[in-house]
Amino acid sequence: MSMRAQRRREFLATLGAGAVVGLAGCASMRGLEADGTAEASSSGEEAGVAGETLTLTTTTSTYDTGLLDELNAPFGAMYGVTVDAVAQGTGAALETARAGDSDVVMVHARSLEDEFMQNGYGVNRRDLMFNDFVIVGPRADPAGIEGMESATEAFAAVADSGATFFSRGDNSGTYTKELALWDAATIDPGGEWYLETGQGMGSVLTMATQQDGYTLADRGTYLSMKADIDLTILVQGPIEGGPELLSNPYGVIAVNPAVHDTVNYDLAMAYIGYLTSPAAQKTIENYEVNGEQLFYPEALSADPNFQQYVPDGWRPSGSED
Amino acid sequence: MAALTSTLPLLLEFPFETLYVTSIIRVSLYVSIIAVVVSTLVSLPVAFVMGFTEFRGKQFFTSVINTGMGFPSVVVGLLVLLLLSNQGPLGGLDLVFTKEAMIMSQFVLATPPITAISLASITSVETRVRDAGHVLGGTKIDVALLTLKEARNGIATAILAGFGRAISEIGSVLIVGGNIAGADGVSRTRTLTTAIRLEARQGRYDTAIVLGAVLIVLVLVVNGIVIRLGGQEGLR
Known part of the structure; x- marks a missing residue:
């Protein structure tokens, strides 16, 4: 009996130790997150978005090629924010955004993007890059x-x-x-x-x-x-x-804050601004895997452009037929 | 297969950023442990009440719990997503693609096995103890306390079984968590299972197998504990 009790005690001690290790892991993870936020707020107080999280739903191609990490790391550092990138595929990415569960989408199917914009779920689409x-x-x-x-x-x-x-x-x-x-x-x-x-x-x-x-x-x-x-x-x-x-053009679209007031529109627009900036466009141009360029920047042009993106076949309301 | 023969050296080299892997393991443990703890707090009272009382529909309720043990995790993930989505009833909590959402879905998955196995061990102990306890003239409370003491190995087994179910499932955490890792290589909602799927999707079977080995070691440790325990009291 005492032998058995001893072994049980050992077992419980092991369990306890396991739990402690697990919880310590959690605690230090909490610590990490807290540190990250603290750093962010001290370095980027003026940005006003420091410590916030931008949820991006995107396609598997931008994520699996590694481009997204290359783009998101400097953006996170610049604003003291984190980008939660969910790689889903264009259809699912737009559907998640349609439900208001993401702030910005980066996708590559013009017909689906047009539909998304036409239905009012997206605003301020910008051409981003192509391959x-x-x-x-x-x-x-x-x-x-x-x-x-x-x-x-x-x-x-x-x-x-x-x-x-x-x-x-x-x-x-x-x-x-x-x-x-x-x-x-x-x-x-x-x-x-x-x-x-x-x-x-x-x-x-x-x-x-x-x-x-x-x-x-x-x-x-x-x-x-x-x-x-x-x-x-x-x-x-x-x-x-x-x-x-x-051709395979990629676009980036902010979720319409008038449809979903919970989305982080400010940060989404900051992200779109960053992606279409000369620096990020240069990052896209210079990004290589196995010595080959994967994407070609498309956001910048010196030519005048007076028109926001308009989906194919769109007519303003009131001018039907 | 080439992938298999090339895996052994990889296990020694461990071709990952340490921070990446440790953060994935932390997320896996954090989510599964909390889910199992909460699940246990709910399951044990239910199992005790069901083990000690007779009520109409008890048989039906028991079979519902047993059915829950085989509930597909991907369906649980889908339901939790619909619940937590901005358009869903709990949309205001803004929990989609968070660890909390993953804890919720794993809670749903871990509760049936913990309840069912606890109930089984409580019921089996109770029959013997009730006889002995009554023979010795114990009160109802004496009998209940004695049962708790005798069933504790079975209950520990139940908790570990729930943990095994939680940490090795992928269907729900992928849907509600989104498999997110930051650009800095720190996992936010990426678990071992979702990381393995990501590696496999990209054709990197060798690194997927290394992550698989890590997961199997974690699960083996848990199962080892269960077996050691089962060797003493057994599961009835």
Whole structure:
């Protein structure tokens, strides 16, 4: 009995120690956070936003390429704030913003952005940067699309050959573009060869590698993962002289504070201002993975521009028809 | 697989920023421990009341709790998100993408196993103790205290089982937490499970496996404790 009690006591002591370690971890984490805030408020009192948090919902491509950390670290330091970046995919990022659960979105599907703006959820959209989409596939290229000048013809050739095509199938910017391409090729994709994965770009590239399939990828994610996958670019995007249809522009949009009064609009606008500043645009231009530039800045132009961003087909109310 | 053979040296090199990994482990432990503590505070009284009283619908209530043990975490995450979203009933608390939201969803996940296993151990002890206690002429309170004492190993097992469920789930913390790490490499709502998914998404299976090993060690420690405990009193 005393032996057992002894062992139990030991056990409880272990448990207690575990709890102490765990709680100490929490306490020091609290400490870290407190320190961070203290520092921020002492260095950035004039900013008036110090210590606040900006919630950014964005696409997996900006996050997975590592660009976002590169951009957000200086912004956080500049204003003494933290940026909570949630990588979701364009559709989900806009949906989260629509619910008022994020302050700013950075996405890449103009049609979805237009809808978001038209419905009044977003304000002050700015063009941020661009890269392009590429059609990638196995080196053997069973559908014979290598070097095609037309993305729609390439898609048609893949569909005809019955070679496996991996689709994001996830309401992302890339998926939106893919559907637009099938539409332009007047093909209704489906059947054995067409696989909707519902996964992020990285997963899809990995799956396509393992199963010798084709897919549509943004150049940034493709380049940043090139070392880990065995796919080659078969149809280039406009950056390398390919069709304009494969362009991939990124925009940044503040959530409308008149719709959701809980959003941090001031900080969202500060963030948009920062992203479109010469310094951040330079960061985008200089950002390289494996020696290759992933994104091209698009926010700055010396040409006069008197017009805010207007979604396609928008007419001011009162001028219907 | 190449990823597997290249993992062993990686385990020795540990290809991560120390701060990144320790902050992820801290978030994982912080969220799961608090969720389990709160969950225990709720579960034990429920288990005691159910173990000591007879009431109509007890059978039904028990089966509801048992069903809860298998409740899919991704559904819990979705429901908590809808609850906490700016448009939801608790939107004013502004808790989406925070550790508190993750604690809430893990609380929901950990409570059924803790309640069910505690109840099972209390019930099994009670039968024996009630007989012995009554034979020896003890009062109702004596019997209750004796039960608590006898069931404490089973209750500890229940708490650890809840912890195991909490720390190893990904579905809900990914949805309500958002897998956020700062640009400074410090995790805010990124746990071991969501970090593993992120690495796998980017095709970095080797680093994903290293993080997986860390998680497995944590869970093994917990399970080791459970097994040691089970060896003494057993789970009935």
